[in-house]
Amino acid sequence: MTDHMIDSVLSELERYYDTVPRVGGARAEDFGSLTLFVQEGQGWPYYARPALGGPDATTADVERVRARQRELKVPEAFEWVAETSPSLRAAVEAAGLHVHAHPLMVLETAEELPPHPLVRLLEADDPLLAAAVTVPALAFSDPGTAVGEAGLEELRAAMQDPSAEERRARVASMLASGRTGLAAAVRDGAVLCSGQYNPVGDVAEVVGVGTLPSARRQGLALGVTAALVARARERGARTVFLSAGDEDVARIYGRVGFRRVGTALIAEPADA
Known part of the structure; x- marks a missing residue:
């Protein structure tokens, strides 16, 4: 490029x-x-x-x-x-x-990213949607790529918080209107990783891809990303991009064709 x-x-x-x-x-x-x-x-x-x-x-x-x-x-x-x-x-x-x-x-390759057998797309009425929108919150509270402690027990507890239902309702509305797409890695009925893409015209951003800390290092995040990219392209996206959590995560995305084009900056109060 x-x-x-x-x-x-x-x-x-x-x-x-x-x-x-x-x-x-x-x-x-x-x-x-x-x-x-x-x-x-x-x-x-x-x-x-x-x-x-x-x-x-x-x-x-x-x-x-x-x-x-x-x-x-x-x-x-x-x-x-x-x-x-x-x-x-x-x-x-x-x-x-x-x-x-x-x-x-930005995804530079025009080739299809390799699919993951555990990953599927979820719709607005999917019974796993509440879990899928809660997993990233647990992932981002323990950032990085190392395997962590939080797993299915912590996910079940987090889903009891009223904010989980608020997230589910918002994402369900967005899915129904076509303003987002959501993919999840599911094993034995449990969501281990999920993420979304948000399209505007022929540009789509992959957002909120997060894996339960205890399920990391199994290729789930890349599998979810591949499914989101495929769906976005099916629906007309020409440019697909994302902001990686850190340099380690960026190197992982680089292996499947994402090329760094800049630096996204977020500013907030130090105690936020």
Whole structure:
């Protein structure tokens, strides 16, 4: 992938990032250099990000948006791509926010990724949906690729939390409307890994792929990703991308054709 191709892809992803909250039901509030997306009604909380074609954001701009987020009682979160908004990191850090960096990767190969025998796609009425939307929460609370302790007992306990039903209902609505697709690795009726893809036009982002810590290192995350990519392509996606959790995860995705094109940055209060 040439530098020109990478620049073109990054421009495409900028348009995607600006569109996803809008089609997801968010209201866009204009702060000049920044756009704050505010979810209307039920749904995922969104973030602020650089306005398309806008000027560079200053620390004062960031502080104005944070004040509005506090007023609205929404997360004080900012998301952007380092390569397309290189000065924003200094502005958000000067405003007191902590920045997390994640490798931004685009699937370069046109070949079909190898399927996994345990992985299948789930629909809105699937009885395993509640488990499938809960597994990533356990995975991300114990990040990394090493085998961990949390397993099916912890999954059953997490599913008793009221937030699990809220997640299930949101994802079921998105599945029914075609705004997402979900795949899960299932063994003996238990969900071990799951993830989603969110399409906008001919671009799709693979999101939330997580494996129960006790079930790691079995190729399940790559199998789920392969199923999501296949479904996204079936439904017209030309560009498929993801943000890897860290460099170790990025190396795993690199083995199946994902190429790093940039760095996705997330800023939030240090105690968030």
